[in-house]
Amino acid sequence: MNPTRKRSSVRLRAPLPRPVGSLAAAGLAAALVAAGLTTPAVAAGAAGTVTVRLDPSYQQPPFQGWGTALGWFANVTGGWPDDRRDRLADDLYGADGLGFTVARYNIGGGDSPETAPYMRPGAAVPGYWNRPGAETPDWWDPAEPDHWNPDADANQRWWLGAAKARGADTFEAFSNPAPYFMTSSGRVSGAENGTQDNLRPDQYERFSAYLSGALQRVQDSTGVAFDSLSPVNEPNTDYWHAGGRQEGSHWDPSSQAHMISALRSALDEKAMSTPIAAMDETNPDVFRTDWEAYGPTVRDSVGRLNTHTYGTNGRTGVRDIAKGEATALWMSEVDVGGSVPQSFTDMSPAFDLAARVNDDIRELEPRAWVLWQAVEDYENMNPDHENSNWGLIQTDFTPEDAATEPLRKNKKYWAMANYSRFVRPGSRVINTDDPQTLAALCPGGQGTVVVHTNPTGEEREVTLDLTGFESVGSAPVERYTTDTAKNLQRESDVTTDGKLLKATVGAGSVTTFVLPGVGGVNTDATTAPTGAARQVVGDNSGMALAVAADGVKSRPVQRTSDAADTAQQWTFTKSSASDWGNTAAYRITNAKTGKALSVSGDTLTFATPGGSPQQQWIRSTTGDGHATLINSATGKLLDVTGVATDDGSPVGVYRPTTGANQSWTFRGTGR
Incomplete structure (x- = not known):
């Protein structure tokens, strides 16, 4: 959830089939520009050259994948006609789309039926509780079957099945608030004061029973096995207020620790081994503050570390915490709206996204990278409202006719494809000495993918230094370009010259190179500090x-x-x-x-x-x-x-x- 908006074991998978450029989409983009409907912009810069050294002697663990939180857009579009929702699912999780393999499922809290609707479209995620009779103090009993609604949240659950059917194999459940009847304010949007906890002090065990029970019911109804459960979200912040337009809850660090321990006990009592992920903090610096306040027993109860990167300071500290704890780390939520008005042809938001991906993966070394909402509300993004570029696809969340509502892909979608279509689960990201270049060994170690961003206004000659590899081979190197006029378009192949690859990339572009013959480690050219003193x-x-x-x-x-x-x-x-x-x-x-x-x-x-x-x-x-x-x-x-x-x-x-x-x-x- 974006605070600046107040939001309003690894299984290996084979690489996806190589994509071809979308000429129709490129033609549409050109038509929009010609019609003056958008103003594509490219960052100013000088022509030049750059040499990038790839370092396979420093390899991150096997990557689990790319993905998105479901939440609001799934709560809306999961109930749309089959043609529309299937197309969206194909665009995100299909082999010819982004090929996402990670889905984060939002366990809703649920406001009282007597509370007038006040949240933004899609944000009122249904809870799994049921109130069969009159409301009395502490009426809800998790041991009573009729106090549960196992059929709740059908739209978001549809998305779980759709993602799984298209190859997703990594699922996390997360919570933003407790149900209204466990809160101090009586609302799931937060306490009256944003710096105060909203969960009542006597409700930790009941909320833990709610989360573990909801998780069981989602798994039973969908056949999806969850890899983790995250009980708090952006907790040590002042974002969440009663009457706000989205779910949320403040938790001070001691409350977070209490919740993690209570949830671990509840899961253990049900013989559920689901790991707890924590604490989905808004940025790495606040993550470190929270983590340092946890005691050893609480830390031992955390099976994976999650951070968001709405703020970017302190990434390497979280990276080193994860290594010191020998615990996997995710970048579990972020998106960027870009610095230009709503546009579907401007590359500037795509460069912002590419920079966030590159910096997050280089500095955090996460096992997965997950967007907030891959699908955003088009009406909320238009010039009459936020006038921004959140999401990869924009569609109206309150359409007159969902069956004909357009699904609008922006350039962020295609830049994301430059990464997600090629850096597949099981890949191992390797170091480069250029922050605009991400590189990864393909699953199995033979073959390498390189994604290079050129945000300047001139073409650039890129030299990839491959001397760190044991073998390079002579197979043609494929390349795919996204720019103002191209959407992941297949370009002419290039070839290596010894252990160098030289290629010219266009102005304002994101380019993926697929080097099928490049692999292994040249032990005479590693950056490992062994050998001489x-x-x-x-x-x-x-x-x-x-x-x-x-x-x-x-x-x-x-x-x-x-x-x-x-x-x-x-x-x-x-x-x-x-x-x-x-x-x-x-x-x-x-x-x-x-x-x-x-x-x-x-x-x-x-x-x-x-x-x-x-x-x-x-x-x-x-x-x-x-x-x-x-x-x-x-x-x-x-x-x-x-x-x-x-x-x-x-x-x-x-x-x-x-x-x-x-x-x-x-x-x-x-x-």
Whole structure:
């Protein structure tokens, strides 16, 4: 849910058939431009060249897929005539559409039948409770069968079946509020004060029974098995107010923790092993604030970490939390409206979306990437209302005739296809040194997909440096372009020249390259910091990690950089030489003392080299030459204490903060 709008085990799948360009859609776009109905815009920029180095020696885990929350649009369109709803489902989940494989199902809370409707179209998601008689205090009893409505929410449940029938295999249920009769305000849109919790303090167990019971009933009626259940949404915010136009509820961090524990108990009592996802916070920085307030038992109850990226600061901190906890992470909700008025030919919103995808995946390293609403209300987006570009498809949520209501795809839809049609479940995203380029190994490791965005006003020569790969092959490289006039159009093939691929991409375009012969890791050209000794230089201070003598003991400090000083030289030994994953662990040994960096409790220390987790360090990097080092035993990061910049300042370990005092550059020493 967009706060700026106040919203108003992995199974591998084969790649989809290669798409062809949509000439009809491109013709329509050109006609709209000619008629003056839209004003396509391309970001200004100079012609140029860019060389992008692909790094298969740093691989994210197998990708679970792309998807969308269902919620409002499914609540509306799931009841439309078959022709219209099937076409929408094909557009999102079909093999000739976006090929989404993830669906997030919204378990509604439900306002009182006596409350006059006040929410935006589609936002009043039905609850699963039933009130068979007069309303009395605490009338609802989850043990009473007639207090449930197992047939509720038929429209959204239709979408679950439609997604599954088209190949979706990853499903999450999520909740925005509790039912009205469990809230302090009596409404599912929030408390009277947006900084106060709306769930009454005595309702945690009942709400947990409601969520677990609703989940059972959805699974029974649809045959969909849910991979996770998320009980709170954007909780530590002030967005949610009684009478607002959408469901929502504030939860302070202690309330979140209480809810997670109560839900885990309720699921366990029903012998339901469904993992809990948490906490679907609005942005990574607030996610970290919430997570740091959870105790160890609560953290252990969380089976997957979910963050939204409506704000973008702090992504790498959440990434490192996930690695330290050895828990999978999703980017579970976002969309962008763009900076231009509603348009179906302007590429600017597509560039905004591509940048969000690239940055999220590079900095968060998520297992899945999920949109908020892939289908938006056209009337709400038109110039008389928000005049914006939310959603990939826009259609009127209150049409005169749903059977003839147009389904309008914008350029964000086609840019999304540049990713989702090619980076398939089971793919492994790899690092690049260019933030406008995303690359991934195909499932099975043979073949690579590259998506490059050129938002400038001039064509660009792109060189892909493939020296990091073991093999390149000579098979033709396919390419597909989305720009003002093209919708994922197949262009002429290109060929590699040794371990380089050169191609010209058009102005204002998103281009996907499919390199079928490229795979493996060239062990002589990896970015893994193994081999010769290196300095570990702090990005905040410019000083090097060193061993300082302190009587008979040694301590870790930062020193003015001197590559010849053996006290500043470190050897990285990977625990498994063939592990190219983003959680590969290293032992870091000092050249002068022969001792390894280790952690004892919360203290950074040295120890005789061994294989204990206390001596294992995970390298996280976005491919820009900088890295954090996460201790495998504690989840804490190598950290210059107090953000100090003085020579001799102590170095220790601390929880992830995204501060430059936790960021390091590895430099050669000539040894």
